[in-house]
Amino acid sequence: MTLFHIYVYFLVLLKTLFILGAVYEVYLKKRGGDKKTIELIEYWKKRCEFVFVVGMAVILIVFFTPFRPKMAVIDYETRLLFFMLGWILLITAKWSDFIHQAKWFGTLQGVVA
DSSP, X not given: OXXXXXXXXXXXXXXXXXXXXXXXXXXXXXXXXXXXXXXXXXXXXXXXXXXXXHHHHHHHHHHTOTTSSSOOOOOHHHHHHHHHHHHHHHHHSOHHHHHHHOHHHHHHHHHHO
């Protein structure tokens, strides 16, 4: 097992912890859980997400560097991380800022309504 594989598994573990924390946070909010516990989970979720995004940025830089003569081979775990990153970026995007502040959206609403 190479250092790169350990790094990839670490990122997968990190994202799994993030997902478990998010599910637990939703559960606590629905059940009226302790606010201090919910804040602690949110704190660690944000840290996990930040470290994951930084880790993925490093992988992207390594894989797609223009200074390497040949492109690195992307294995299954790395493809899975790219897949997860894509979904995370889509889910965490600030869609409301884009849709509600865009001029074309107001025009579209006027046409449809």
